[in-house]
Amino acid sequence: VHMLRALGRRDVAVDVLTSGEQAFQEYKILRTGLKSIFRKIHIIRPGTRVAIDKVITLKKLAKSHHQLLFLDDRSDTIRAVRDEKSLQDKVLPILVWRKKEKPPRGLKMVRRLSWKEIEKIAIHNGFQS
Secondary structure (H helix, E strand, C coil), X not given: CHHHHHHHHCCCCEEEEEECCHHHHHHHHHHXXXXXXXXXEEEECCCCCHHHHHHHHHHHHXXXXXXXXXXXXXXXXHHHHHHCHHHCCCEEEEEECCCXXXXXXXXXXXXXXXXXXXXXXXXXXXXXX
């Protein structure tokens, strides 16, 4: 929440890309009190294609942005984005890992949503701050 408010104050375009039942996802976003910060909300219907559908949506978003940071708590989605050739050097996928067990290896990761940590990863990977 603090990170999103900070981005809103910096006039950074923030989109939400989530999956689930539309009414429930809209309700969750509304309850955060942050809806005004989001430029657009993209809701992917639940199912077996969530990672693929998120990649497709990111491809569309990447056309109108120089670089994108993509945060997700599902390692399969992060891997799908990382492995999509057309998104390389355009989208930086970062896993948000909140589980107690060890995180999967080989993925850029944060344990909490901290703009300072995310910015450090982005700069280290050639993204502008």
